[in-house]
Amino acid sequence: MELICPAGTPAALRAAVDAGADAVYCGFRDETNARNFPGLNFSRAEMAEGIAYAHARGAKVLVAINTFPRAGQLGLWQGAVDDAVAAGADALILADVGLIAYAAARHPAQRLHVSVQAAAANPDAIAFYVEAFGVKRVVLPRVLSVPEIAAITRATACETEVFVFGGLCVMAEGRCSLSSHATGQSPNMHGVCSPASHVSYRDDGNTLVSRLGDFTINKFAKGEPAAYPTLCKGRFRTGIGAGYIFEEPVSLDAVEMLPGLKKAGVTALKIEGRQRGRAYIASVVASFRAALAALEAGRPITGAGLTTMTEGQTTTVGAYRKTWR
Amino acid sequence: MPSEQPARRAAGHEEAAADTPGRVPLVVQLALRPLPLLPLQPILAATLRAVLANHPGIFERLGPHAGKRFGLAPTDLPLAFLLETLPRRPRITAVRALPARLDVTIRGSIAALIGLVDGGYDGDALFFSRDLVVEGDMEAVVALRNAVDDAQIDLVREGCGSLGPLAAPAERLLRSLLPRPVTDPGAMPWN
Structure with missing residues (x-):
């Protein structure tokens, strides 16, 4: 399984690649991505440099353009798609169906992923993106159990990617108000x-x-x-x-679910946290790299001691092991 | 409503101890109290000059928040720092007490504050563990944190650079007291 790691700055991208990320996801410094925070994200030049740095070390860069364009301002989002392709992005992570249509038509050779923000949580929805636009991967919402993920993956013609660590959004992402x-x-x-x-x-x-x-x-x-x-x-x-009322302050840590996720046919594991610093990125990526190495070698997977990095200083496997229905 | 909560793990004492910034011993704090702040000023000014020279992109990432006044208050030292981020005349000043009406105040142990700058600690993690307190303009805090984190400042080396022959021993002493940046593989024993 691939390890997909966050980066909010060029330094964080380098930290993620150096710590063993198979791919890094990041966004431009504007409202086209879901981590539009002050001082965060990449200029066009930084994106090209970051992609070059990752490619030189065998890692991929996935560019998140995963907010929903506003009527009358499509140019900002379509420009981000064009610029990410020009920079050499290995894939675009998109949420809006119109923007996916634009990317598929304008850049037919570009690999496209469906963002978690699209809330595509069943085989029929995913099949639409695959058949209409040729998307290669869907990032599944954090509200599914491992058996549900396995069932979706079996019934889906594209790869699936799931979150394994970090902030735990418990809402239907992309639709939370x-x-x-x-x-x-x-x-x-x-x-x-x-x-x-x-x-x-x-x-x-x-x-x-x-x-x-x-x-x-x-x-x-x-x-x-x-x-x-x-x-x-x-x-x-x-x-x-x-x-x-909704959820306690608690973060996702699905390291113990890795064998189940592998068996479910998941292609890629995603770490949340583009807003976090290099210390978080390096620690979490290295920890999951070690866990994946243990999984591949058939050794027991041990917890990585990352709880102090987490919101509320508490972790959960969330919906992956649903016990409350 | 859930009838049973999913399995959760809270931070254990061992783990927390390994990740908690150290504090200056009380006896040292007391010993520092009567010392004048004036001799610190040239060191601070030289450190700021070195950081700005080595990391010219830092103001660009601060964006519209350049020019704001940040109070940095080590909770284990009898002094504080006033950081004024005016692009043309940035300044850092040691003070006994922070002035009122700052844009931002950041409080934590000196190890936590230095670790934030050199990448040894993650700011959100220090906030979650209550080792860091931030008040004021949160956009400015976030912008400063991201600008500093991206700059990859080696505060100890760049700060000690102005000490001439004392630079090397001072750097060794400070490094022995501070966390190792996590980008240093030796700082991650679990890997």
Whole structure:
């Protein structure tokens, strides 16, 4: 199985390649990708240099153009597709059906992947992308169990890619409006979930209070692990009590599921975290490289000690092992 | 609602200990308290000059946040640093207490703050573990973090470069106190 690793900066790309990534995914410095954060992402020149660096070391670069174009502004997204192809991208990761159609028609030789943002979660939906546009791979949403992934992979004519580590989005990706509700901006249209411009923290030495727009998202007691200020992982008081309404602050770590994912026929394993620093990238990539080497050699896979890197300082195998239905 | 939660693992003490930035011992903090800050200023200025000369792209990545004022407060030292990121006249100043009305305040141990700059620590991970506290303009914080992380600054080497014959011993001493950058393969014993 291929190891697909995140990079938000050229330095992170180099760290990922050096740590053993088979492929690195990254995006341009604008709202065409779902990690449109201040100071993050690649200029056109940096993208070309990053691709050259990766190719020289046998790694691939996948360019994420996975937000949904706004009416009347298609040029920004179509330009990103053209520029990524010109830079030598090994694949484009796309979400919008119109943009996929554009890429397939304009660049018929370019390998295309369906982004998790497209929320393609059943064989019929995936078959449409394969038959209509010749896509080669689909990134599956993080809401499927391993048996469901196996069934989809068996019934699908393209490769499947799944997340194995990092931030755990529990919503139907590409269709979640929580960030829009709180801030007017979303990962789907602007490339930002819970944008920094709307985030504030107050720490009096004991309690850390996180806010997003007009909402208090959480209050962390002294020493309690903190989390991103996203509505989906907020702690709220309601008529039935106080607590986490959607999901606790917890990160995905599916290292123990690697044998099952291999058996399911998955082609590629994805690490989340283009917004993270080089320290995260190098540690997580090296850890999963070692886990995959152990899997290939038939040795037992041990946990990699990455919990301190994670949101809420807690990990889960998430929906991969569904026990709550 | 779920009837049973999926399996979860919380950070164990051993793991957390290996990843937690160290703190300056209290006795050292007390010993430093009466010392004047003025002799620090030329070292800070020389370090900033070296960093800017070696990493000219850093302001480009800061974008519209260049010019903002950042307060850097080591929680285990009796001083703080005021970083003013004006592109033409960037400045870093050691102060006893940070002034009011800064754009951003970042608090953590000096090891955490230096580790953030040289790539030894991930900023989000330090935030999750409560080893780092950030307040103020979060866009500016994120931009600074990304600009610094991409620059691959070797703060110890670039900072010690101005010390002449003392550069090598000072660098050795500081490196013995700080985490090794994770891009150094020897820093990852599990691999």
